[in-house]
Amino acid sequence: MANHWWEIQIVCDLDLEETIFWRLEDFGCRGMASERQKNDGNVCLVKAYLPQEQVKLLDLAALSLWLRQDALLVGLELPKMQWHLIDEEDWASSWKQYWQPQEVGDRILIYPAWLPVPEKSERLLLRLDPGTAFGTGNHATTQLCLEALEMRLDDLPNSSREDLVIADIGCGSGILSIAAILLGASRVYAVDTDIMAVNATHSNRQLNQISADRIIVGQGSVNTLPQMTQASFDGIACNILADVIIQLIPQITSVSKPSTWGILSGILIDQAQSVADTLEHYGWTVATLWRRKEWCCFNVRRS
Template sequence: MKWCEVSIQTTHEATELIAEIFSDLGATGVVIEDPELINDYITSGKWDYTDIPIATETEVVTVKAYLTVNGELEGRLQTLKQEVKALEGRGVSITPGIITTNELADEDWSDTWKQYFHTEKPGDRIVIKPTWETYEPQDDEVIVEMDPGAAFGTGTHATTSMCICELEHLVKPGMKVFDVGTGSGILSIIAAKLGAKDIQAVDYDESVLKVVRENLQQNHVEDVISVAQSDLMQNVHGKAQLVIANIVADIIIRLFDQLDDHLEEDGTLLTSGIIEDRIDDVLEAAAAHGYGVVKRRENKGWACITFKKQA
């Protein structure tokens, strides 16, 4: 069997969205080459040795996927170009947006790309562990198992890791949580493992829900998390004490129109996926709907902002 390696040079903002497009196209594996993340690893001392130099240009991320070379390949590549162009139409910057292809001989991609993923501890308690590694929890650590071969959103991206840090403080035992734009389901899983008992995980893209359910079963939390396709919160029921929205700025801005109907009076909105240039737009929308900032984190050009309704 032959494979087509498809590479897209893009922005940090578009990285996970493009990874999801590849997943929808049936990619066997996706690799994200983020120079910021590589720099972090080099300076963190997590590698015993590396001759990789520190990158000085960190704005461009390369997303690679592997598609089977067959009669459907040309159609998939055309669909890819259309979907990437549609992101631009939604206001997502994909610059430079250069797409290249390269035909490769057969290889077991599921094993090759495991070298990029290792056990991580983004917060004080949560540990994200690939399914193929072993790890013994220390003290009150909480283990979440994620297979990046099956889903995107493994806790390594700044937007997700900031959310994880906040969830460690925000989630209370027995609380009701809505996870809007759940992606891989990682934040819902973490909320469940921290004690939330009624969680509704929704995503506009119905194709990701099968992967979410697999991840719930892997972590034994399927009894407390329901999964559904939904445009924002149209298909959630009742009011939650915590709403999580790790998506993009434009979608978060739309979310405020529905928030009062689905968030308890003293509830909390945790948002992330907000690129630095769009922070003011989100803050303006929040203020227009009567929501004020409780806490704001920034990391690698991204913001994670917690809101509450103002008195």
């Protein structure tokens, strides 16, 4: 039987765009895009997609009410939300139209898999087909991680980068694992609880011609890592939501060594304090905290 997707379309005031993205993501949408309306630059059309079996009609109606409630609270015009079912092929082509190459940080260019590879690029080309997995590089939380990885790895002398082993917890499309290798890391162990993400990471590794012994992927979470390797991790990247990160901190601590550094993202600014408290409790120091939009990313180290 063909897979079907809900396509959600929301016409809204530009000032509501961020909140709507946040709500949609929380709702489990994969592949979101927004464009300004040609006839009115203050209005945008947000499109989002999610697998049919993941939601019921009533949930979609509730989401629509939530969005209206959000608008009422800040006194903006009520957003208009519609939804309909499309098949897998239409989903892939409609969302591919929106996704364009994107520069992140000083060195990386995220490049959709279906575009022809440019002959020359001054940036490291990170080719990606996220499929249904999270991680296109469009999201602030991913961008913060990529920039933090770039800074971390660029600061290291070549000799220590060559041995660098990194864990990517919640790898999604594999975007951070691939970036770490392109930036010079030796090996990455990538885990995700979602089998779709594990598959996407495998195929994106191949797409970037990275050998299977440099990005090792497994379904699971932090507690799967010791089954995948006995190596200790020099760095840990984890872009999941704050509640999950807080729960994972004890396990993350147990797979790290005194010199391990961490990049933790996916944390809303008003959740930062509870993450910081838990980190401190487990002996981590927050070296820097970077913010983008309503999100923040912790750069942490032991002791």
